[in-house]
Amino acid sequence: MTVTGDSSRDNYREGLLEECREHLPNQPRPHILQLEGGSPRHHHLEDIGANLTDPMYKGLYHGNQKHIADLGDVLNRAWDIGLKKIFITGGSLDDSKIALDLAKTHDQLFSTVGCHPTRCLDFEASDDPEQYLHDLQSLADENKGKVIAIGECGLDYDRLQFCPKETQLQYFERQFSLAEATQLPMFLHSRNAASDFSRLMNQYRDRIRGGVVHSFTGSAEEAKELVDLGLYIGINGCSLKTEENLEAMCSVPTDRLMIETDAPWCEVRPTHVGHKYLMTSFPMRKKDRWEKDHMVKARNEPACIIHVLEILSAVRDEDISDLADAIYENTSRLFFP
Numbered sequence: 436m437t438v439t440g441d442s443s444r445d446n447y448r449e450g451l452l453e454e455c456r457e458h459l460p461n462q463p464r465p466h467i468l469q470l471e472g473g474s475p476r477h478h479h480l481e482d483i484g485a486n487l488t489d490p491m492y493k494g495l496y497h498g499n500q501k502h503i504a505d506l507g508d509v510l511n512r513a514w515d516i517g518l519k520k521i522f523i524t525g526g527s528l529d530d531s532k533i534a535l536d537l538a539k540t541h542d543q544l545f546s547t548v549g550c551h552p553t554r555c556l557d558f559e560a561s562d563d564p565e566q567y568l569h570d571l572q573s574l575a576d577e578n579k580g581k582v583i584a585i586g587e588c589g590l591d592y593d594r595l596q597f598c599p600k601e602t603q604l605q606y607f608e609r610q611f612s613l614a615e616a617t618q619l620p621m622f623l624h625s626r627n628a629a630s631d632f633s634r635l636m637n638q639y640r641d642r643i644r645g646g647v648v649h650s651f652t653g654s655a656e657e658a659k660e661l662v663d664l665g666l667y668i669g670i671n672g673c674s675l676k677t678e679e680n681l682e683a684m685c686s687v688p689t690d691r692l693m694i695e696t697d698a699p700w701c702e703v704r705p706t707h708v709g710h711k712y713l714m715t716s717f718p719m720r721k722k723d724r725w726e727k728d729h730m731v732k733a734r735n736e737p738a739c740i741i742h743v744l745e746i747l748s749a750v751r752d753e754d755i756s757d758l759a760d761a762i763y764e765n766t767s768r769l770f771f772p
């Protein structure tokens with residue numbers, strides 16, 4: 436999630452697109468991913484949540500240039516690990532436009548259109564919230580096939596400093612109308628807001644096609660409530676931190692699971708209980724010692740989806756290929772019916 440001024444946003448957008456154009460689908464890959472400790476295992480994978488518009492993929496960290504833009508390299512590593520599709524998360528109207536532009540540069544990239552709970556003050560800052568909503572809808576309507584979900588939207592009561600509860604509630608509710616009008620599934624965020632989230636979901640569930648609650652960190656009871664609403668559960672590194680997380684994850688039926696990275700956030704850290712199940716390691720360097728064919732330490736990226744799959748397979752005691760196929764099928768069922 437980033438906030439930039441208009442001109443820097445335009446430069447930023449151009450730079451990202453430039454970086455992507457250099458890596459169009461049919462060009463030969465200049466570099467093969469080198470894994471430490473084994474060869475890549477090829478499963479059918481989709482990353483349903485990647486914030487590829489984040490400045491970190493341009494080498495910018497808190498406004499400081501630490502290395503060259505490397506989104507093309509990041510994408511090559513993603514395809515090399517077996518990712519078939521990546522959904523780029525849109526977090527506001529402007530961000531959704533950038534995400535869509537990026538998605539248009541590659542057949543395997545898709546994007547979402549919506550406003551993140553922590554950014555819902557954008558509706559009011561725009562002076563015309565209804566127009567803002569209308570613009571979101573036009574963006575989705577005019578780009579069917581590339582825009583595959585309404586979101587990221589929902590509620591985040593852990594970060595009320597960015598947007599008060601009432602504003603979050605108001606504009607989460609308004610975004611159901613986008614999901615209803617477009618009949619696109621929803622890419623949902625719910626943090627420390629389970630009861631309000633379920634109440635609104637119950638109210639609107641019959642009008643929308645469905646959705647996935649991404650970055651799930653709730654309890655097994657909360658997971659059940661969401662599954663009973665017909666929703667899918669998105670698991671990333673943040674969902675695999677504690678024993679309680681693993682327990683809740685295991686309670687989700689296989690046919691309701693999806694996986695994601697939420698890159699550049701939510702990587703599986705050594706302190707996470709899930710970390711001990713990792714089988715694949717990638718060559719890495721610190722951000723100020725960037726090196727070609729190396730990931731950047733502490734910056735998550737879509738290729739790390741393999742880590743999420745490895746932990747799920749080990750903890751749920753399910754064959755990794757079968758699990759990957761089942762999750763792929765779930766994703767196809769919701770987003771590409």
Ligand SMILES: [Zn+2]
Nearest residue numbers: 587624649650
């Ligand atoms: Zn989120």
